[in-house]
Amino acid sequence: MTTEMQEITITEDKPLLTGQADSSKQDAELAARILLDQGQEHSVETPHGVLHVTLHGTRNSRRPAILTFHDVGLDSKSCFQPLFKFDEMQEIVKNFTLIHIDAPGQEDGAAVYPAGYQYLSMETIAEMIPAVLQFFNFRTVIGVGVGAGAYILTRFTLANPDSVEGLVLVNIDPNARGWMDWAAQKLSSVTSSLTEQIMSHLFSQEELSSNTDVVQSHRERINKAPHLLNIELFWKTYNSRRDLNLDRSSTFKCPVMLVVGDQAPYEDAAVSVASVELPLVLPQPACHPHRCFSLCVRQVECNSKLDPTSTSFLKMADAGGLPQLTQPAKLTEAFKYFIQGMGYMASSCMTRLSRSRTTSLSSSYSVEGSRSRSRTLSQGSQGGQMPPSPSQTMEVSC
Numbered sequence: 001m002t003t004e005m006q007e008i009t010i011t012e013d014k015p016l017l018t019g020q021a022d023s024s025k026q027d028a029e030l031a032a033r034i035l036l037d038q039g040q041e042h043s044v045e046t047p048h049g050v051l052h053v054t055l056h057g058t059r060n061s062r063r064p065a066i067l068t069f070h071d072v073g074l075d076s077k078s079c080f081q082p083l084f085k086f087d088e089m090q091e092i093v094k095n096f097t098l099i100h101i102d103a104p105g106q107e108d109g110a111a112v113y114p115a116g117y118q119y120l121s122m123e124t125i126a127e128m129i130p131a132v133l134q135f136f137n138f139r140t141v142i143g144v145g146v147g148a149g150a151y152i153l154t155r156f157t158l159a160n161p162d163s164v165e166g167l168v169l170v171n172i173d174p175n176a177r178g179w180m181d182w183a184a185q186k187l188s189s190v191t192s193s194l195t196e197q198i199m200s201h202l203f204s205q206e207e208l209s210s211n212t213d214v215v216q217s218h219r220e221r222i223n224k225a226p227h228l229l230n231i232e233l234f235w236k237t238y239n240s241r242r243d244l245n246l247d248r249s250s251t252f253k254c255p256v257m258l259v260v261g262d263q264a265p266y267e268d269a270a271v272s273v274a275s276v277e278l279p280l281v282l283p284q285p286a287c288h289p290h291r292c293f294s295l296c297v298r299q300v301e302c303n304s305k306l307d308p309t310s311t312s313f314l315k316m317a318d319a320g321g322l323p324q325l326t327q328p329a330k331l332t333e334a335f336k337y338f339i340q341g342m343g344y345m346a347s348s349c350m351t352r353l354s355r356s357r358t359t360s361l362s363s364s365y366s367v368e369g370s371r372s373r374s375r376t377l378s379q380g381s382q383g384g385q386m387p388p389s390p391s392q393t394m395e396v397s398c
Helices: 020-038 076-084 087-093 122-126 129-136 148-159 179-191 194-202 205-210 213-223 228-239 267-273 289-304 328-341
Strands: 040-046 049-056 065-069 098-102 141-146 164-170 256-261 311-316 363-366 373-376 393-396
Touching (some): 040 129, 049 129, 065 076, 065 129, 065 148, 076 087, 076 141, 076 328, 122 148, 141 148, 148 228
Parallel strands (some): 065 098, 141 164, 164 256, 256 311
Antiparallel strands (some): 049 098
């Protein structure tokens, strides 16, 4: 019997195409970029309840994470998204992990608290942050806080000094409300809606009068917020805050940058935190007389707050109450200097503030690993050279 061999050709249903492997790699990279842009949302269990946290980047890093905390009437997206999506900020974003924390019940889509719910105190909220660092396996962070968020991060830093390598505080008011503030708040609660009270906290009277697009969008967002009760609870607990009792002997181990817009509602409070001698800038005559009084009193205290060798004060022109939204370019540049002073991103290219007409920004910062102190400057010099007589104030007018 003769056995005949037949040649059988097997055709693949889905043959491999040239460059298919490269295409798959590109798709994976695209998916990773989309995931990074949108962020990874987490519900983090803490000893005092659950926090909504959004992570951008990887959990494991040799560098500290940038941890943010928003102001009253905002959430992490509305408070920080314009800043961290700004083109020139991407050089920082790609080198650091971002951790955005929403205060309890303040995130978009949060369940409304029942009537009579006892909201957490500012101190308790600050005590929830260590659980977030442990959850994401970060030993240290660089904190960026605005208003109420700046107060909370300051509380956290004072209680956990070894966990914070740097602190950027925008529009911080470190003082508890005095009886005149309390009376004014009571009167405001009768004559103004909750939305208008919060708007007056976020924006200056000049901004509210001009009714810019930013003001309109935030007023509409607060008005239509389905969890407005939660916002009100956060607003009340912020107004019940205690004094931070800052002084040079028992404050921060890390460098601090204080940021305030030249028309911010709490410019006087932020100036009082800075341990630098600043010229007294009187408020406009139309302001509340108690605010003028507070400014004078707090100005006297300005030299007793923070260590002048590790504190910088940045007053931004044309920035209003939320400089991270209205002047992201200026704040980005200042933040780059701050990061460089800590020993990170030494090769970062500066583009705006180095060309602007300003005074100087000088501070003492931690250097990566050894935390040794080094002076760094800002304005009016080439190649990062220090001026012979540093000042702690920088006024950005570009």
